Amino acid sequence: MGDFAGGFLKYLHRHPVPRLTIAGGLAKMTKLAQGHLDLHSSRTLADPKALAFLAEPLGLTGTQREKLDRANSIAQGYAALGDERLGTLIAEKAANTVRRTLDTHSCKIDVAIFDRQGQLMGKSGIF
16 A cells, blocks of 8 residues: 555445455554554654654653653654553554544454564554
């Protein structure tokens, strides 16, 4: 799907599949978790402050919030937070965006997030 999740998901809405696995890097999956469907860097900002909103269910401390506020990138914010549960939380929220966009319950959806070294950072779904 690359940067164009919206077009890809619109196509799948018209041409359903029984299972969908989306995998990508932290920044693009964070954008998808925020509800963005155009993930291209020139059209959607990968804002490290978005991590604070996405991480709310983890119960951030004041120190963690400050670290996120000072981060210059999504990866830096993720590392500064120091909570590996965030990857799975982002993957789950990205999967929710996909579900809402597809508007179907018949497609099983998996989302996986990988770092630049290819290590799994988080996953949702039925892996």
